[in-house]
Amino acid sequence: MLLDHRPQPAPLTSEGTAPVTVDVAIVGGGIVGLVVACGLIETGLRVAIVEALPQATAAKQAQAYAFSLASAQIFQGLGLWERVRSELEPFQKIHLSDCDWPDVVEFQPQEADRATDLGYVAAHTTLLTALQERVNQAPNLTWIGPATATVLDYGNEWAELTIAPNDPEASCPDRLRAKLVVAADGARSPLREAAGIPSRGFAYWQSCIVAAVKAEHHHQNIAYERFQTSGPFAILPLGDLCRLVWTAPHAEAAAMLNLDDDRFLQELSQRVGPQMGRLELVGRRYLFPVRLMQCDRYTAHRLALVGDAAHCCHPVGGQGLNMGIRDAAALVEVLQGAIARGEDLGQLSLLRRYDRWRRWGNWTILAFTDLLDRLFSTQFWPVVWVRRAGLAALKRIPPLKSFALKLMTGLLGKMPALGRMAL
Numbered sequence: 001m002l003l004d005h006r007p008q009p010a011p012l013t014s015e016g017t018a019p020v021t022v023d024v025a026i027v028g029g030g031i032v033g034l035v036v037a038c039g040l041i042e043t044g045l046r047v048a049i050v051e052a053l054p055q056a057t058a059a060k061q062a063q064a065y066a067f068s069l070a071s072a073q074i075f076q077g078l079g080l081w082e083r084v085r086s087e088l089e090p091f092q093k094i095h096l097s098d099c100d101w102p103d104v105v106e107f108q109p110q111e112a113d114r115a116t117d118l119g120y121v122a123a124h125t126t127l128l129t130a131l132q133e134r135v136n137q138a139p140n141l142t143w144i145g146p147a148t149a150t151v152l153d154y155g156n157e158w159a160e161l162t163i164a165p166n167d168p169e170a171s172c173p174d175r176l177r178a179k180l181v182v183a184a185d186g187a188r189s190p191l192r193e194a195a196g197i198p199s200r201g202f203a204y205w206q207s208c209i210v211a212a213v214k215a216e217h218h219h220q221n222i223a224y225e226r227f228q229t230s231g232p233f234a235i236l237p238l239g240d241l242c243r244l245v246w247t248a249p250h251a252e253a254a255a256m257l258n259l260d261d262d263r264f265l266q267e268l269s270q271r272v273g274p275q276m277g278r279l280e281l282v283g284r285r286y287l288f289p290v291r292l293m294q295c296d297r298y299t300a301h302r303l304a305l306v307g308d309a310a311h312c313c314h315p316v317g318g319q320g321l322n323m324g325i326r327d328a329a330a331l332v333e334v335l336q337g338a339i340a341r342g343e344d345l346g347q348l349s350l351l352r353r354y355d356r357w358r359r360w361g362n363w364t365i366l367a368f369t370d371l372l373d374r375l376f377s378t379q380f381w382p383v384v385w386v387r388r389a390g391l392a393a394l395k396r397i398p399p400l401k402s403f404a405l406k407l408m409t410g411l412l413g414k415m416p417a418l419g420r421m422a423l
């Protein structure tokens, strides 16, 4: 049975061939979609989440993320911080360096007005499992899946989705009607395409290799962002392992992926340097395409886009998921305001508040990560000179350093109410 009938105040109803009706339908049960769902629990709205994958499969991804202070605060606002905290790895320093240039910039928690941690590294499984558990316990949330949703129709009062089960054994409603549809369906977003929302962007000349290594020496809870001529290279601590996020031009990245383990580790050791000691590869290496994308608008009549459905960025600085979590929390706040004022949840004038709030904030991050990548991926000497002067300024001008740190930890700009309480 695909449609989970957990205890609900008012069960989803479908009479005859009439569609099932809810207040909000969320398409995509990834991390961003489920942050929206969990943020709406207290509102009492009837919410359905349609996800193409079974819950266990969606949670099993090997990915790990740099999880910002702002995202941690939003998880605290959702009441999930205590649940996930012990499984996250905190980092207390960030080292930023340009190839072998000796002027290393070291960020400390005090520069972000924090006592201890500057951020965390989180496994996808940890975050998604905690969110799924919360969704499964909430009486007003209904999980529909594994099933694929497409938008069938928009009326004045509702939007209607068609739902196709992805398991032949299973049954689920074939139509779902909602006042608002939230597209949290990832970078390829079928709902964004169906709504004809234009986007702009480009594929980078780089791909990204992700791998996990065990190092001879402990990582000391330091996150490294190293800018190499081929592209940014990040080392993130997670348990007794380190996660590598290594961007390089396509051909170089593909060649690295195809090296045998010993050759790959040799190449890696050259880039990491001696301070971590001997490295051992753990598990597979993965290759990801890298692109920048921003939608011209995040909303349409009865539709709101969140997370990768609305924007994608370069992995430098680990911003993509964190931006999506802030989108989700901002949308929840806008909807809570609408409920308090008795407004229609799907009306465009309301949704535009969310669009204005998040789209401009996300442009800043997209532009900043793009600038970082371009500045540091060249050996053209005037640019090298400018970036090294920039690093020197960052190191020596405390307000500049604090500004950059707050931008990357998500603490700059208007924080959604869910994330306003410091940890």
Ligand SMILES: Cc1cc2nc3c(=O)[nH]c(=O)nc-3n(C[C@H](O)[C@H](O)[C@H](O)COP(=O)(O)OP(=O)(O)OC[C@H]3O[C@@H](n4cnc5c(N)ncnc54)[C@H](O)[C@@H]3O)c2cc1C
Binding pocket: 027, 028, 029, 030, 031, 032, 033, 050, 051, 052, 053, 058, 064, 065, 066, 067, 147, 148, 149, 150, 184, 185, 186, 187, 189, 190, 208, 210, 245, 288, 289, 306, 307, 308, 309, 315, 317, 318, 319, 320, 321, 322, 323, 324
């Ligand atoms: C190499 C790499 C490293 C990264 N590192 C970081 C990092 O350190 N920190 C960070 O913040 N971000 C990072 N990111 C970005 C991050 O991975 C994404 O921004 C994030 O996963 C997007 O989450 P989402 O929930 O918006 O989309 P997704 O995770 O793509 O979820 C979309 C969900 O929608 C479902 N779906 C799609 N279509 C349908 C449909 N029609 N019907 C039903 N369900 C549907 C899918 O099955 C999926 O579960 C990285 C990205 C890459 C490539």
